[in-house]
Amino acid sequence: MSKVQDSIDTSTWVDDYSDMLYNYAIVRVNDHEMAKDLVQDTFISALKGLANFQGKSSVKTWLFSIIKRKIIDHWRKQDTRQTKPMSALGTDTEEGEQRIIERQTNGTISQIEVDYNNKELREAIMGCIQDLPDKWRGIVIDKLVEGNETEEVCKEHDVTASNLWVIIHRAKVQLRDCIELKWFNS
């Protein structure tokens, strides 16, 4: 083994990185067991591929690049398993149709109080984020939930800035309709 690998102490990885990897995964998959498995698989893949680690980035960055790929794979698998009725909304519907959907709910989003400790609301939001198309979901989490820099998000998801704002807008319209439906009609 080369010097780069020799200088890495893998025995502390779980203690050092599992929490941050788990936090990254849980928002994106909304399932505790699945997030845990993704973290575990990330460590296993990293150890198997340790010989390929060049030391050009930090171990943390490298682990995150692995879990990002695993999450995208997970989304793809999930997509073929189930169809999502909500993804039909917002994708290509005209403004007018969206209004009709909005009118069917028994309340509007402005009536929902922002409360980060409200578990029920959090569940509803997480569910609605999961219903977004894959491409939108990653962008919404990176930009709206975690508040990363626009430039960084565009680079990560390979979209132009103007495209990013179109996606954010459509996603927010879908999220609004979905949250209103979940919150007031069920």
Add this chain to the structure above:
Amino acid sequence: MITCKEAGPLMEKEEFEKLPLMKRLGLRFHLFICKCCKGYKKDSHHIHEIVKSADSKYADSALSEEEKAQIKSQISAN
């Protein structure tokens, strides 16, 4: 003239950065005459605030020490 299709993304951009003068004026004018976009504009910031609560820092689930121990043993078994 700014259309609804352009106004939506512009409103999102404006939440994060200052728009160029002409875009800003165009958007203001559009919002003045378009009821639909004006309605969305009213909700836009609130939708963002609500979506933010998905952040893992507000979650009460985390990996327990037992689960971390399980991961450790799974890793060494591989």
